[in-house]
Amino acid sequence: MTQVIAATDGSDAPIDLHALAASAGIAAEYVIPYGRDVAKIDLRALESSQHVSGGGASSPHYVVVTAITPTPFGEGKTTTAIGLAQGLNRLGQQAVLTLRQSAMGPTFGIKGGAGGSGGARILPAERMNLHLTGDFHAITAAHNLLSAMIDNHLHHGNELDIDERTITWPRVLDVNDRALRHIVSGLGAKIDGVTRQASFDITPASELMVIMSLATDLSDLRRRLGRIVIGRSRSGEWISAEDLKAAGAMCAVLRDALEPNLLRTGEGTPVLVHTGPFGNIATGCSSVIADRVAAAGARDGGYILTEAGFGSDMGLERFVDLKCAVSGMHPSVAVVVVTIRALKAHSGRHRLVSGKDLPEEMLQENVDDVRDGAANLLKHLQIVRGFGITPVVAVNVFPTDHDAEIEEVTRIAGDAGARVAVCHPVTRGGEGCLDLAGAVVEACQEAGEPASSRPAYEPQDDLRTKISKLADLYGADGVDYTPAASRLLEAYEQGGFGHLPVIVAKTPLSLSAEPGRKGVPTGWRLPVREVRLAAGAGYVYAICGSLSTMPGLPSRPAAERIDVDLDTGQIVGLR
Incomplete structure (x- = not known):
């Protein structure tokens, strides 16, 4: 179990950054302190890497955390990933977590701060959400x-x-x-x-x-x-x-920004935080370098945990088809986070609005809603297995959930052949994720070492074929292109960009391109209204529906409650 001198209560007590790095297998010579509670890791640490793939008994296990189709509130992938890392530590396993850095824009907007909550959070929270190392x-x-x-x-x-x-x-x-x-x-x-x-x-x-x-x-x-x-x-x-x-x-x-940042969880587990690409038009994953640094220091049989944005249809697909293709690291196991509220939403009987409380009826026990919404979970299990990855279902429990509802989703996931564990990362931290940690250990041991993940499409496919195969993955009946999108696709092919991977920028709130269609929508086509080129990043992205790459602030932005305690100098109001 990792032992680190750390301020686990969020106070400003000093921590031993070198001990924290050592728990991740990173030598002191590669640690560059940025203040007394954060460090950057020198890229020379990559030179000690012995591992290029995850899984197997003789190399670190590589585990990605994904989810079913989320609600506007999110289903707790980050808190589950943090809780899982802490749970693995409590089982005596070495675990290193890699996560995206939080952006300041959403911190001041409707979402507020990121980096977990309660017993599953990243410290120091104020640096995670404001500037970090710049x-x-x-x-x-x-x-x-x-x-x-x-x-x-x-x-x-x-x-x-x-x-x-x-x-x-x-x-x-x-x-x-x-x-x-x-x-x-x-x-x-x-x-x-x-x-x-x-x-x-x-x-x-x-x-x-x-x-x-x-x-x-x-x-x-x-x-x-x-x-x-x-x-x-x-x-x-x-x-x-x-x-x-x-x-x-x-x-x-x-x-200097290419060097990943070393932080910690509330229980002292090391976390490499690096980059924060948008989930809708980009990969939605933390950096390749952070994962490789984690692999460089990981012991044989240790665990490298990371997160892919949104559900498996978007985040996990891009993780496999872009990030893994570049890094050469391939996961044995994907943790699929599910919540009771998301399953109820996918029954199609409730309407959730971002920024507003859950409807009162969703807080009442309703096993039928859970059962009907579970079709979405089963679809995501199918998607995960299609990539050649073993799924483990994590039921992220909230205080308003009912035992009968939890038992129902556990039964459904088990009947589908998946390992399933109930977890309480926010309220109980690593101790509340011991069952999940045990399920992940068993799944990794059983899965062995993957030669590679199975991509959704082949590199030699033309751009239209790649988009068509992604539409099939979502369950669409076909693809419709605007004339402008068709012209640009032809121009990209002729310009030598046809070999690039493709990202479909659509709503994350549905498997379809319409956020209001829940569960597993049928009888729909993917509408591509625009395509854009990201030649430096190395992909083409197809825009389906409306898309804003500059959010606005809500009527009552989170910035209104953020301030500095002038007596202590502490930042208050972040959440």
């Missing part, structure tokens, strides 16, 4: 440097003959600010630049965030930055960041 600021600066160099190139004669109407590179900011979604830049005199329509995205939606999450080392980062496509010339040539001579300076800004 990685997001570096990504914001590097992204906007390229934006500035694009406009500067236009201003000083436009040697590359960029067609400004084709520029797809926005500016970014880690604040929810709807007023910046559509702007006009360059207003004023001629000396103030070229006037053109432009936009802002939130920093997690930046292509640089995905590039950072997928880069395997500094050289790979530099190559990916150079491949970024910002638009086309008037003759139709693709214009890259390398063409603008911007990639080198961007890499310089991002160099």
